[in-house]
Amino acid sequence: MELLDRYLNAVKKSLPKAQQDDIVAEISDSIQSEAEDKAAKLGRPLTRDEEAALLKSYGHPRLVASRYGSQQYLIGPTFLPFYWYTMRVTLIIALISAFFLSSMFTGGALASLGRVWGSLWTTFFLVIGFVTVVFAVLEYVQRRFGRDVGVGAWDPRKLPVSDRSVVPYSQSIAELIINLAFMAWLINLPWTRHALFYLTMGPVANEPFDWPFHVSAIWQQAILPLFALLAVNAILNCVNLVRPDWFTLRAYLHAAINAGFLVIVLFILAAHNLVVISPSVQHTVHLLAQAKGLDALARWTAAGWAIVDLIVIYCDLRPVLKMRKQRQLAHAANGFA
Amino acid sequence: MGTDLFENLRLELRRGALTLAVLAHLHREHYGYTLRQALNDQGIDIDEGTLYPLLRRLESQGLLLSEWREENRRNKRFYRLSQTGKTILEQLLAEWRRINSSLDRILQEA
Numbered sequence: 276m277e278l279l280d281r282y283l284n285a286v287k288k289s290l291p292k293a294q295q296d297d298i299v300a301e302i303s304d305s306i307q308s309e310a311e312d313k314a315a316k317l318g319r320p321l322t323r324d325e326e327a328a329l330l331k332s333y334g335h336p337r338l339v340a341s342r343y344g345s346q347q348y349l350i351g352p353t354f355l356p357f358y359w360y361t362m363r364v365t366l367i368i369a370l371i372s373a374f375f376l377s378s379m380f381t382g383g384a385l386a387s388l389g390r391v392w393g394s395l396w397t398t399f400f401l402v403i404g405f406v407t408v409v410f411a412v413l414e415y416v417q418r419r420f421g422r423d424v425g426v427g428a429w430d431p432r433k434l435p436v437s438d439r440s441v442v443p444y445s446q447s448i449a450e451l452i453i454n455l456a457f458m459a460w461l462i463n464l465p466w467t468r469h470a471l472f473y474l475t476m477g478p479v480a481n482e483p484f485d486w487p488f489h490v491s492a493i494w495q496q497a498i499l500p501l502f503a504l505l506a507v508n509a510i511l512n513c514v515n516l517v518r519p520d521w522f523t524l525r526a527y528l529h530a531a532i533n534a535g536f537l538v539i540v541l542f543i544l545a546a547h548n549l550v551v552i553s554p555s556v557q558h559t560v561h562l563l564a565q566a567k568g569l570d571a572l573a574r575w576t577a578a579g580w581a582i583v584d585l586i587v588i589y590c591d592l593r594p595v596l597k598m599r600k601q602r603q604l605a606h607a608a609n610g611f612a
Numbered sequence: 613m614g615t616d617l618f619e620n621l622r623l624e625l626r627r628g629a630l631t632l633a634v635l636a637h638l639h640r641e642h643y644g645y646t647l648r649q650a651l652n653d654q655g656i657d658i659d660e661g662t663l664y665p666l667l668r669r670l671e672s673q674g675l676l677l678s679e680w681r682e683e684n685r686r687n688k689r690f691y692r693l694s695q696t697g698k699t700i701l702e703q704l705l706a707e708w709r710r711i712n713s714s715l716d717r718i719l720q721e722a
Contacts, residue, residue, distance in 0.1 A: 298664075300680075301644060301689050305660055308645040334661050342665040 278323065279306060282330045289340035298343055306333065349411045351418070358410045362403065364516045367448060369402045375455035442515045442525070451512035458505045461498060487556040488566055493546035497539050504535045523595055530591040537584040540577050549573040630658060632708060634666060635693065635701045638676060643688040667691055675700055 287299050310329060314320050321329070333339060350358050511528055514521065543549065550569040552558050633656050637647060644664055651658050670676045675697035680687050693701065 297689075298668075300687060301664060302660070304643070304686055304688050305645045305648075305664070307686065334659075339661055342661050343668065 278326045278330055279303065279310075282306075282333075282336060285336035286340050289337050290343060294343065302333075302339070306330070348414075349407070350414050353417070354410050354414050358406070361410070362406050365406055366399070366402050367444075368451075368513050368516060369398055371448070371451055371455065373398050375452075375459050442519045442521075444516065444519065447512050447515040447519065451509060451516075454505055454509040454512060458502060458509065461502055461505070487553050487562055488569060489551045489553050491546060491548045491551050493543055493549065497543055500535070501539055504532055504539070508532050523598075526591045526595045530588045533584045533587045533591070537581055537588070540581045540584065544574060544577050544581070549577075630656070630662070631666065631670070632701075632704055634658075634663070634670065635675065635697060635704070638691055638693045638697070641690050641692040643683075643690050645688075647691070670697070 283299050283303055286302060287295050290298055306329065310321055310326065313325070313329070511525070511532065515525065548570060550566050550573060552562050552566050556562065633651060633654075634647070637650055642650065644660070644667065647667075648658060648660065648663055651663075667676065667678075671678055671691070675694060676691050677694045677697075678689050678691045680689050682688070
């Protein structure tokens with residue numbers, strides 16, 4: 276049976292090496308037995324077409340061989356839900372970060388849009404490839420060595436208390452975008468006499484306005500810590516995407532970051548001048564009055580920011596402290612029972 | 613849709629039953645082809661692509677023993693239940709009967 280030899284050769288190629296001869300011998304015997312039975316019933320040898328039909332009924336050689344493999348899938352049902360979740364979160368973070376990182380170093384979001392769009396598919400496939408490889412390795416380790424690689428390490432007591440303590444994806448994504456946009460805007464801030472325009476209008480202020488005012492040096496000193504805090508906040512947004520149920524530590528960290536913003540604002544408010552008249556311009560009474568007005572405006576804005584910060588800190592800490600108090604009361608009640 | 617759903621559920625239902633049928637048949641020694649015929653004669657249709665990998669899996673789990681022997685001028689691999697296989701089969705049959713009687717009671721009440 277020439278067709279049988281060709282079929283068995285094709286099956287053999289896809290079998291695990293150690294079992295090739297054994298499995299092929301068994302399949303060969305099975306097919307030959309069936310062919311002999313059919314030939315006996317027909318009272319004549321099988322035709323080439325009948326042989327082909329018989330072999331076809333056994334299935335495609337690669338499919339037949341695949342049934343002898345120990346692992347039939349790259350990522351199994353245990354890891355699949357975690358795989359999709361990680362993939363979704365990683366893609367969101369990677370694509371948003373790629374866009375803003377690019378805009379920080381290429382001068383403006385619009386300029387980077389084309390560049391990011393060009394590399395969008397590369398980023399997309401890189402993330403898919405990377406996450407898939409990581410999960411395929413986890414699956415292999417779990418199947419090969421029977422080790423629990425984290426799926427079993429969960430505790431019902433650590434599940435979120437209620438849906439209100441879970442940060443929605445939409446909120447984390449919006450905060451991440453705002454944070455990165457603010458960072459991109461800050462990093463593109465030129466220390467020129469148009470800095471004040473930049474503070475209100477962003478990159479549009481590149482136009483050579485004849486503007487007689489400067490921001491004072493205090494703003495320059497505040498920019499670096501402000502940028503650092505925004506970066507930490509962006510990292511926290513990413514963590515929120517991965518662990519939306521992260522509650523207590525998140526609240527403390529968020530409150531700490533806002534306390535940092537508050538310190539920076541107070542530092543700015545403590546400065547003698549927030550707006551100064553450009554040295555190249557003659558200091559007229561009219562300009563001095565205008566500078567004073569702008570200074571007051573900047574101070575009120577900073578004071579407003581300080582108040583918002585205080586409210587945010589209060590909102591962050593209130594539920595945590597409330598929960599802590601409830602636990603203490605429950606603990607005390609159990610102690611008395 | 614309805615046919616696909618039925619087919620999926622049918623395959624799911626059959627999977628465990630096939631293992632039980634194969635183990636039960638291998639109280640007596642068989643090689644693959646005769647085992648398949650015997651199962652077919654009893655109304656259990658099983659294709660080669662399912663049977664042979666199943667036999668190997670059961671053997672690697674220690675439930676079956678196998679040996680190559682010549683019969684009708686060809687080498688054939690004969691399978692039979694191991695001692696562990698006999699014990700496990702008894703346990704599985706007890707479980708099967710328990711599920712069956714529970715299901716019967718449920719269906720009578722329904």
